[in-house]
Every structure is written in structure tokens, then in C-alpha cells.
Amino acid sequence: MYFCTKITNDVTWIGVNDRKTERFENYIPLPYGVTYNSYFIDDEKTCVIDAVEIGSASTLLDKIADCLEGRKLDYIIINHVEPDHSSGLKEVIKIYPDIKVVGNSKTIGMLRAFCFDFPEENFITIKEGEILDLGKHKLTFTMMPMVHWPESMTTYDITDKILFSNDAFGSFGALDGGIFDDQVNFDFYEGEMRRYYSNIVGKYGMQVTNVIKKLANIEIKYICPSHGLLWRDDIPKVISLYESWAKFEPQAEGVVIVYGSMYGNTAKMAEILGRKLNCCGIKEVKIYDASKTDHTYIISEIWKYKGLMIGSCAHNNSIYPKVEPLLHKLENYGLKNRYLGIFGTMMWSGGGVRGIQAFADKLNGIEVVGDAVEVKGTPKAEDIARLEVIAEEMAAKLIAERL
Incomplete structure (x- = not known):
């Protein structure tokens, strides 16, 4: 497969490393790059979670084609409409015009505002706690408004206990070989993760705290954000960091x-x-x-x-x-x-x-x-x-x- 990495038997990371873009949102320096994480679920119904930035869409399409092996792509879930997550959707729709786009009631209006052109009947509106049945995998959804846009949500794979967390728990920095927390030296990524949080999500500490409380009662074996490292080894650590940052709690004397x-x-x-x-x-x-x-x-x-x-x-x-x-x-x-x-x-x-x-x-x-x-x-x-x-x-x- 084309640089695709298995997370579980049926779930694959199909994200893209961007080492060309100089500034995130055209103002935040990216000396170490950034990832646009996307995921493929191989089931009776095939599903992609999150698109990528438009400049990386061709690589995403190659990876989707590798995963499908000639089959139909049934769904793409849009957890967040901000263009670094969704602009590549336009290219996905061109190749897979019958695909069902899944989002919440606020998602469709924002997609239309960015001139996404697909039939209204191809959009599936889901609500908090609703289940999308792919066959073996059952997906459910948690709304997290203003973390850090009003339509933001997470997708949770009940079967494999994977939280696709959108911008929550994300980080700057391309993934240099390893994609999981236990495959890299986290000392480097922690700084880029804090820089990501403080500059992107930092204003919304109360909303972050509320989402963490919402998620406290579900079993999480993997956290798969839209940017940066995937977590499977020390999930309490990343949650603890976010809890601390959301409360503006300093980490060190200095x-x-x-x-x-x-x-x-x-x-x-x-x-x-x-x-x-x-x-x-x-x-x-x-x-x-x-x-x-x-x-x-x-x-x-x-x-x-x-x-x-x-x-x-x-x-x-x-x-x-x-x-x-x-x-x-x-x-x-x-x-x-x-x-x-x-x-x-x-x-x-x-x-x-x-x-x-x-x-x-x-x-x-x-x-x-x-x-x-x-x-x-x-x-x-x-x-x-x-x-x-x-x-x-x-x-x-x-x-x-x-x-």
C-alpha cells in the first residue's frame, strides 16, 4: 500500500505529511511541517474520516484507491469544515460522485459556504450519540462546538475503541517515520503540541474541559487527531496535558x-x-x-x-x-x-x-x-x-x- 499504516485490522491511517507549507493559517510558522490526518475504515460499507488540505488531495486519493482495491467508497465523515481538513473533499467528490458526506446540522451550511457542490440527498445529517453502521464497525458522534469552530465534532469507533478527535489532541510537526506516540521521542512533539494548542485552541479552554468530561465515560484505546501524533500507549498523558492547558495551568517553574x-x-x-x-x-x-x-x-x-x-x-x-x-x-x-x-x-x-x-x-x-x-x-x-x-x-x- 502507498505509505498507509494500519491502526487496527480494519482501520488505516491515510494521512499526508506537508513539509512545503511555510505558515499554518498563513501566519503560524511550520519549520517542522504539519500532518493532515485522514483515516480509512474497511468494512461492508467503506468510510473515510476527514479529508485533507486541497494541496495534498492527490496523495490522499492515491491512498484511498489503494485501500479500496476497486471497490466503492460509501462514506466520508467531515468532523470539521475548516479548509485544512475539508478542502480536499472537492477532489474526493470528483472521483467518487456518489459518496455520502456525513456531518452535523451545522456542517452542511459551512460546506456550502465554501462552494462544495454535491446533491443535497448525498449529505447525511447525524446527531449527538447517533450511530452510523458500517457492518462490523459502529460509529457514533460527539459534538464539541467551539473546539474551535461551531460545527466541530468527534467520531468514535465503538468496535475498535478509536476516538477520531478532530483538532483536539492535535499537534504541529510532520510525522517523521513513526505515527504513534510509542514510536517517537515525545519530547520534541510536546513542544509542537503545546504550540498548536496555545495558538489554535487556547481561547476555548472551557469548551475543551467540557469535551473531556463528555468523553470520560467511554473506553479509548486510540486517539486519532486531525494533525500530529496518533496515541495508543499513553493516552492518559495526552488527556492530562490538554486538561492542564485548558485550565491555563503552568507546567513548570520558570x-x-x-x-x-x-x-x-x-x-x-x-x-x-x-x-x-x-x-x-x-x-x-x-x-x-x-x-x-x-x-x-x-x-x-x-x-x-x-x-x-x-x-x-x-x-x-x-x-x-x-x-x-x-x-x-x-x-x-x-x-x-x-x-x-x-x-x-x-x-x-x-x-x-x-x-x-x-x-x-x-x-x-x-x-x-x-x-x-x-x-x-x-x-x-x-x-x-x-x-x-x-x-x-x-x-x-x-x-x-x-x-
């Missing part, structure tokens, strides 16, 4: 320091803070220049660590342009359960520090540590002393939680 600096003075402040934090016993300190490091990586690290320190020079009486969108996204996502230190530079009327303080005031779950440190020009001895004070206070907060 501090992310992110700054925007035009002439290097705010950068100097960040270095002073980092050094003092380390001297106070904080081993994990991550310093990022917001003008250089893509925000998706910074947000992923913010999801990991309890401490956060944000600095900005004043720019036209406001926040530095490369810091402002980061604050906007964190506010939009409702960041909480973090300690925040504030610093920055100015020359006359300021604006950078004031803008960060306004950001902090909007987030109920953020605790500001110490007094904001705003420096006129280059940090002097007295400014360094003030920076060291907030670094000491941040370290004390974090160390107190070890006990």
Missing part, C-alpha cells in the same frame, strides 16, 4: 521575559532581570525579543511557565508595535494563573509601560508582581536596583510554590 526595544535599552533591562532571576534560584528563564521571535513560540512558552515579565519601550506614546499584538492575543485568550512583572523605557511622556499596565488590568487571573519599572533612557544604578527588586519578588513567588 519565567518568560519578552520585550520590545528600539535602541537596546529595554533589552538591557530584560538581561538584568534574567540574570537576577537566575541568581535567585530560577533555572528556567526564557528571554525573547518580540521583534525577532515569532509570537506563536512566545505564547507556547507562556503556556508552559508560571512567571511572565513583559517590557516595552514607548513608541508614539504607546506600546512598541511588536509587543502590542502579543498582548492583544493574550488578552483575547483570557490568560490567567500567571505572575506578571512590568518594565520598559521612555524619554518624555512614556506609553509602553502604561499600555502593559492597562493590559494587566483587563485580566482578572493575572497577579502583577512588584512595582512597574520605567526607565528614562538607559538604565542607571538606581534603575538596576529596582529591576532586581521585582526579579527577587518574582523568584520568591515561584519558589514559595515549591513548598
Whole structure:
């Protein structure tokens, strides 16, 4: 078969690795690629679960043809209409015009909005808990609205205990050989999984928590998401990670320091803070220049660590342009359960520090540590002393939680 991998006797991974696309959703860097996972169920009625992005559709079609061996394709289930999952459906329909498209009541309208052309009678509307009988395999469905689109749902194979989980439990990163969690070094994928969660699903923590509760009473032997690794060995681990991320719970003691600096003075402040934090016993300190490091990586690290320190020079009486969108996204996502230190530079009327303080005031779950440190020009001895004070206070907060 054409690079198809068996999950169980009747269920096959027919996904595609995309190492060409530079940015997911045209803004998130993909240095390690991404997968579009699709699955084939071989039964009395044949079924594909999820299509792929249109640019990878020809590979998907080759894999479907290999699996069918000349037979008819009966169903394709669309768990999610977002184009990275469904745009390849157009090519599938061209080759298999009689195929039945399966989705929920919100799916069909979204497919029509993207100009999918197939007869109305070829669409099967399913409801929560309803069963699609393929013969040996019985499939049922769980709605998970706003994880992270309103039509999102999961498909569960009752026979083989497989959860086809859509974007839940997904990850960036192409699959380099192994496709299962027990076939790879998960240390690499964990970072890309957290970056995926924090940037794609992160706003919808409450909805993620509700879905996990819904799924708690079913036996799951495999989790097969639409992107990234498939899970069969340590399923409690991936569920635990998602539960933690959904609640904005930090995974590690440490501090992310992110700054925007035009002439290097705010950068100097960040270095002073980092050094003092380390001297106070904080081993994990991550310093990022917001003008250089893509925000998706910074947000992923913010999801990991309890401490956060944000600095900005004043720019036209406001926040530095490369810091402002980061604050906007964190506010939009409702960041909480973090300690925040504030610093920055100015020359006359300021604006950078004031803008960060306004950001902090909007987030109920953020605790500001110490007094904001705003420096006129280059940090002097007295400014360094003030920076060291907030670094000491941040370290004390974090160390107190070890006990």
C-alpha cells in the first residue's frame, strides 16, 4: 500500500505529511511541517474520516484507491469544515460522485459556504450519540462546538475503541517515520503540541474541559487527531496535558521575559532581570525579543511557565508595535494563573509601560508582581536596583510554590 499504516485490522491511517507549507493559517510558522490526518475504515460499507488540505488531495486519493482495491467508497465523515481538513473533499467528490458526506446540522451550511457542490440527498445529517453502521464497525458522534469552530465534532469507533478527535489532541510537526506516540521521542512533539494548542485552541479552554468530561465515560484505546501524533500507549498523558492547558495551568517553574526595544535599552533591562532571576534560584528563564521571535513560540512558552515579565519601550506614546499584538492575543485568550512583572523605557511622556499596565488590568487571573519599572533612557544604578527588586519578588513567588 502507498505509505498507509494500519491502526487496527480494519482501520488505516491515510494521512499526508506537508513539509512545503511555510505558515499554518498563513501566519503560524511550520519549520517542522504539519500532518493532515485522514483515516480509512474497511468494512461492508467503506468510510473515510476527514479529508485533507486541497494541496495534498492527490496523495490522499492515491491512498484511498489503494485501500479500496476497486471497490466503492460509501462514506466520508467531515468532523470539521475548516479548509485544512475539508478542502480536499472537492477532489474526493470528483472521483467518487456518489459518496455520502456525513456531518452535523451545522456542517452542511459551512460546506456550502465554501462552494462544495454535491446533491443535497448525498449529505447525511447525524446527531449527538447517533450511530452510523458500517457492518462490523459502529460509529457514533460527539459534538464539541467551539473546539474551535461551531460545527466541530468527534467520531468514535465503538468496535475498535478509536476516538477520531478532530483538532483536539492535535499537534504541529510532520510525522517523521513513526505515527504513534510509542514510536517517537515525545519530547520534541510536546513542544509542537503545546504550540498548536496555545495558538489554535487556547481561547476555548472551557469548551475543551467540557469535551473531556463528555468523553470520560467511554473506553479509548486510540486517539486519532486531525494533525500530529496518533496515541495508543499513553493516552492518559495526552488527556492530562490538554486538561492542564485548558485550565491555563503552568507546567513548570520558570519565567518568560519578552520585550520590545528600539535602541537596546529595554533589552538591557530584560538581561538584568534574567540574570537576577537566575541568581535567585530560577533555572528556567526564557528571554525573547518580540521583534525577532515569532509570537506563536512566545505564547507556547507562556503556556508552559508560571512567571511572565513583559517590557516595552514607548513608541508614539504607546506600546512598541511588536509587543502590542502579543498582548492583544493574550488578552483575547483570557490568560490567567500567571505572575506578571512590568518594565520598559521612555524619554518624555512614556506609553509602553502604561499600555502593559492597562493590559494587566483587563485580566482578572493575572497577579502583577512588584512595582512597574520605567526607565528614562538607559538604565542607571538606581534603575538596576529596582529591576532586581521585582526579579527577587518574582523568584520568591515561584519558589514559595515549591513548598
